[in-house]
Amino acid sequence: MQKTFYQKELLIKATQQRKGLNNNKKDIEKIQSWLNLFATQNPNAGTATGIDGDFGPATEKAVLNFQKFNGLSQTGTVDQKVFDVLAAPLKKAFEDPIPGNNLRDLIVNTAKSHLKNHPFELVINNQSNSGPWVRSYMDNHEGTDWFWCMGFVQAIIDQAASVQGKNFKTLMPLTYSCDTVGVTGIQKKLLTRFQTARTNPALIKPADVFLIQKTTNDWFHTGIVTAVHGDLIETIEGNTNSDGSHNGNAVMNRIRNYKQSKIDFFSIESLVV
Incomplete structure (x- = not known):
């Protein structure tokens, strides 16, 4: 895998506890x-x-409640074993x-695996788009300006491609920008424009990347296509919400009508072959 920052999110440097001599601010924020x-x-x-x-x-008290809820010894302290339980969803997803x-x-199955582990952003120091899930998708970047939908997409493709020993960067550069992937799609002739997709739905395939247009060469949201049903695509996408926002707070399974929206499609076929 190319995107491995998540591994650092699974560790703390030392046991953390109230008035602990080895307390570390970053580890406590993780907890x-x-x-x-x-x-x-x-x-x-x-x-x-x-x-x-x-x-x-x-x-x-929150730690004690977590330990009680999960049938752990109620010590009020967090060592690596307790932290492993806390961070288990991230480890399972990756x-x-x-x-x-x-x-x-x-x-598609990698995206579903992440979805079932409930990736969700937090607000930390008054900054949205923060927390361990965002940092894992965005290679340690976080904060209000760091929209993470493309980071999520690339993490999914990277994880899946690595199972077959493939490098996703042969398909697209490492980026957090929808525009970079859209332009790459045009240059490599991998991008099906929305006008063509509407008339030839067979060009849209599960695991392709959708890109929502703002203008012809400006895209503002992305995700993974998991299925095509007539005029509809089923997706798994990050940084969204129930309204389909491009700056929501979760990974969600959504339904979108691609014939009523300007949605372009980036084909992953060259990585498949």
């Missing part, structure tokens, strides 16, 4: 982030707390075996 991410899926667990890098009484007989299947 607080995962406590909050756990709360989004388990709102009754009592693990939502501030993300400030300070292991105070509120963080200690490292669980992915089934698939070909690259297209692998890409």
Whole structure:
């Protein structure tokens, strides 16, 4: 794999605890982030707390609640073993075996694996587009200006391609920009424009990358096509929400009508062959 920053998100340097001599602000922020991410899926667990890098009484109580909820010893401290449980969704998304007989299947199934582990951004230091999932997709970049939909797409393609020993950068450059991938598609003749896609849906295939146009050579959102149904495409996309925003907060499975939107399609076929 080319995008491996996620591995650093799975580790803390030392046991973290209230008034601990080895406390580390970044590690405590990681712990607080995962406590909050756990709360989004388990709102009754009592693990939502501030993300400030300070292991105070509120963080200690949130840790105790997390340990109780998961049947762990209630110590109020977080060593690597406890952190492994906290960060398990990220490890599963990036490292669980992915089934698939070909690259297209692998890409779709990788996207589904991430989806079921609930990638979600956080607001840290008043900055949206933050947290361990965003940093993993964006190679340690985070913050309000770092839209992460393309980072998600490339992480999925990279992970799937690596199963077959392929480098996704032979298909497109490492980038966080929809425009860069769109222009690459034009240059390599891999981009099907929306006008053509509307008249010839057979050109759209699962695992291709959709790019929503703002203007002819300006795209503002992307994701993975997982299925085509008549006038509709089914997608898995990051940095979105229930309204289909290009700056939402989650990875979601969405339905889009490609015949009513200016959606271009970047073919991954050259990586498949």
